[in-house]
Amino acid sequence: MSSVAQQSAVAPARAQRAETAPHGRYALPKGALLVAPAAIFLLACFVVPIAQMVGYSLTAHMDQGIAVPGLTTENYARLFRSNLYWVVLTRTLRIAAITSVICIPIAYPLAYVMARGSAFWSRLVMFTVISPLLVLVVVRAYGWKLILAKQGFLSWLLQNLGIAQAPPTLLYTEWAVIIASAHVFLPFLVLPVASAIGKIDLGVEDAARTLGADWRAVFWRVTVPLSLPGLAVGVTLVFSLTAASYVTPQILGGNFAAMLGTLVQQQVLSVNDWPFGAALATVLLIVTLVVNLVMLRLFERRFARWAGRGEAR
Amino acid sequence: MNMIAPGSHRMAAVALGLSALSKTYGAAAVVDGVDLNVEPGQLISLLGPSGCGKTTTLRMIAGLITPTAGAIHFGDRNVTGIPVHHRNVGVLFQNYALFPHMTVAGNVAFGLEMRSRDRRRNRALVDDALAMVQLTRFADRYPHELSGGQQQRVALARALAIEPQILLLDEPFAALDRKLREEMQIQIKDLQRRIGITTVMVTHDQEEALTMSDQIAVMNNGRIEQYAAPGEVYDRPATRFVAQFIGVSNLFEGEVAERRQHDSVVRTASGVLMTARETGNRARVTLCLRPEAIRIAPAAVGAEPGVDSALGTVSRIVQRGSITEYHLRLACGDTLIACRPSGESDGLTVGLRVIASWASERIHLLV
Numbered sequence: 001m002s003s004v005a006q007q008s009a010v011a012p013a014r015a016q017r018a019e020t021a022p023h024g025r026y027a028l029p030k031g032a033l034l035v036a037p038a039a040i041f042l043l044a045c046f047v048v049p050i051a052q053m054v055g056y057s058l059t060a061h062m063d064q065g066i067a068v069p070g071l072t073t074e075n076y077a078r079l080f081r082s083n084l085y086w087v088v089l090t091r092t093l094r095i096a097a098i099t100s101v102i103c104i105p106i107a108y109p110l111a112y113v114m115a116r117g118s119a120f121w122s123r124l125v126m127f128t129v130i131s132p133l134l135v136l137v138v139v140r141a142y143g144w145k146l147i148l149a150k151q152g153f154l155s156w157l158l159q160n161l162g163i164a165q166a167p168p169t170l171l172y173t174e175w176a177v178i179i180a181s182a183h184v185f186l187p188f189l190v191l192p193v194a195s196a197i198g199k200i201d202l203g204v205e206d207a208a209r210t211l212g213a214d215w216r217a218v219f220w221r222v223t224v225p226l227s228l229p230g231l232a233v234g235v236t237l238v239f240s241l242t243a244a245s246y247v248t249p250q251i252l253g254g255n256f257a258a259m260l261g262t263l264v265q266q267q268v269l270s271v272n273d274w275p276f277g278a279a280l281a282t283v284l285l286i287v288t289l290v291v292n293l294v295m296l297r298l299f300e301r302r303f304a305r306w307a308g309r310g311e312a313r
Numbered sequence: 314m315n316m317i318a319p320g321s322h323r324m325a326a327v328a329l330g331l332s333a334l335s336k337t338y339g340a341a342a343v344v345d346g347v348d349l350n351v352e353p354g355q356l357i358s359l360l361g362p363s364g365c366g367k368t369t370t371l372r373m374i375a376g377l378i379t380p381t382a383g384a385i386h387f388g389d390r391n392v393t394g395i396p397v398h399h400r401n402v403g404v405l406f407q408n409y410a411l412f413p414h415m416t417v418a419g420n421v422a423f424g425l426e427m428r429s430r431d432r433r434r435n436r437a438l439v440d441d442a443l444a445m446v447q448l449t450r451f452a453d454r455y456p457h458e459l460s461g462g463q464q465q466r467v468a469l470a471r472a473l474a475i476e477p478q479i480l481l482l483d484e485p486f487a488a489l490d491r492k493l494r495e496e497m498q499i500q501i502k503d504l505q506r507r508i509g510i511t512t513v514m515v516t517h518d519q520e521e522a523l524t525m526s527d528q529i530a531v532m533n534n535g536r537i538e539q540y541a542a543p544g545e546v547y548d549r550p551a552t553r554f555v556a557q558f559i560g561v562s563n564l565f566e567g568e569v570a571e572r573r574q575h576d577s578v579v580r581t582a583s584g585v586l587m588t589a590r591e592t593g594n595r596a597r598v599t600l601c602l603r604p605e606a607i608r609i610a611p612a613a614v615g616a617e618p619g620v621d622s623a624l625g626t627v628s629r630i631v632q633r634g635s636i637t638e639y640h641l642r643l644a645c646g647d648t649l650i651a652c653r654p655s656g657e658s659d660g661l662t663v664g665l666r667v668i669a670s671w672a673s674e675r676i677h678l679l680v
């Protein structure tokens with residue numbers, strides 16, 4: 001072979017314009033079928049019991065626990081008359097809020113490493129963060145009890161570091177509940193934030209750097225804002241889970257940091273006043289729901305437009 | 314650091330200089346000793362097939378990748394060790410990499426805010442930048458509310474608003490459809506010339522490189538095979554790779570049959586005789602002949618090919634818009650590609666016996 005005519009090997013791969021299939025158009029019947037089992041499950045195991053609970057809260061009761069026919073708002077009236085319930089309600093919300101806020105700065109570095117680190121670090125962080133969920137809640141709470149006790153590890157550490165003079169009171173305070181809740185509910189914040197960070201186009205961060213942003217500016221102006229959808233989901237989860245938790249506050253908070261869940265348990269099991277317990281549970285449900293909706297709404301307002309939601313192109 | 318490439322005797326100022334720039338990953342040299350000088354205000358292209366190291370080179374210039382060896386100069390300043398956010402380069406990324414959570418104005422303002430807190434001045438500069446790319450009306454839109462071409466203009470405004478020393482473009486037109494691509498090529502070239510910014514563009518599209526660049530660096534396997542003006546690269550490719558990469562090319566290998574004072578006659582293995590400007594003492598040479606340099610005419614019965622001509626049969630006719638390609642099967646079985654403006658077919662049809670000929674000065678000798 002000596003005289004060869006050659007065609008250049010270059011047939012530039014022009015933009016691959018992937019035709020986006022119009023999922024939405026055919027999605028309805030098929031989607032409805034797919035959703036049906038979950039919908040039925042939720043209806044049977046969630047909506048019906050809640051309706052039942054709300055119903056209970058509107059019935060009267062006699063001292064022996066026998067229900068009286070007819071509807072009444074007495075349970076709610078009683079709830080708002082007593083200062084105790086108001087104190088417990090605000091404490092529940094406070095503990096849930098502080099736990100959520102404390103989780104945020106702890107979650108971000110972890111989520112960042114999980115999303116951006118090498119496979120080894122990513123898995124290590126994932127396992128570390130999830131590990132508290134693998135331990136039985138009672139065992140975990142007693143573990144924290146040992147650490148937080150007057151003669152416990154944390155007390156010893158604080159005294160030896162000279163931060164505290166006398167053995168500090170940690171156990172049976174709100175802080176004990178907050179620390180333990182943050183520990184166990186952290187994964188519910190880390191995972192959605194990591195997923196959100198993982199979705200950020202690295203090119204966008206590169207672009208910020210070429211425009212003069214150092215790593216701090218990149219983090220605050222690009223990474224954090226773009227991970228807000230994940231943060232919103234995570235904070236909502238941590239808040240709700242903490243507000244509704246029962247075992248942890250019972251063991252670590254005792255009567256000094258009783259939360260709404262504890263009161264519900266007392267009414268139902270000790271006092272045998274089911275309607276009043278149901279009223280407390282309903283209030284907890286409504287308050288948590290409202291707080292979450294307000295929070296999501298605030299986040300949504302911030303990122304609805306750039307995320308392309310709720311607005312036609 | 315030697316800033317002047319070997320063999321350049323002009324004392325041209327250098328806006329961007331790469332010397333022995335290399336990047337290796339493990340054992341693989343992705344960029345392998347690249348030397349390159351760009352004069353101020355020029356637009357040069359890094360042209361080569363996918364995976365040859367163009368993007369890696371560009372990212373090293375930007376500071377997004379640390380070179381394994383070699384140096385990068387912006388003018389007299391050695392920037393090799395300067396981190397990306399202090400380099401003052403404007404980069405137009407392939408997918409634009411706009412900030413999805415910021416408006417068009419917010420995107421353009423970002424780089425300015427990193428430099429100065431003077432809001433009034435920044436806003437004026439944003440307005441200027443948006444006016445430059447005719448996007449003033451879209452200042453409050455979010456990126457996903459814009460078309461591809463508009464997004465690219467935002468990215469360009471954002472990159473230029475910081476008044477960078479060097480502009481870097483990575484496959485800037487790959488995501489646009491043909492019509493828009495040609496429009497944006499013209500717009501960006503005009504803009505680049507108007508503000509006179511030194512620009513490095515990465516592309517795998519030889520046409521794009523030929524139309525837009527002042528100089529083209531053809532890359533292969535992490536090395537620059539030729540660095541020259543588009544016409545030079547096209548007419549006188551330095552290597553076999555360049556000849557093949559820049560469009561359709563007829564390549565011949567042959568032995569020197571007869572040495573003359575100013576040239577020699579080369580006989581290819583298939584027996585075609587060609588004039589070559591070979592005056593050295595090489596016995597085997599490679600010749601390159603552009604399709605448009607070949608004339609074809611129906612062969613007379615009993616025609617005999619002489620030097621710089623060959624007999625063959627038209628085996629295929631390919632319409633390529635403004636030009637038509639004729640594939641000729643030569644007597645020895647090899648194929649020769651010729652082309653001429655469409656509409657000048659002169660009755661050439663498939664199966665016709667033709668004689669192909671060319672002027673000896675159109676034959677390019679590869680070194």
Ligand SMILES: Nc1ncnc2c1ncn2[C@@H]1O[C@H](COP(=O)(O)OP(=O)(O)O)[C@@H](O)[C@H]1O
Pocket residue numbers: 338343361362363364365366367368369370
């Ligand atoms: N981080 C990396 N690790 C290992 N190999 C890499 C890395 N980045 C790029 N490469 C390799 O380097 C080569 C050149 O890549 P690139 O510069 O992107 O090519 P081009 O832009 O010319 O298509 C490719 O073969 C690619 O696989």
Ligand SMILES: [Mg+2]
Pocket residue numbers: 367368369
């Ligand atoms: Mg590339």
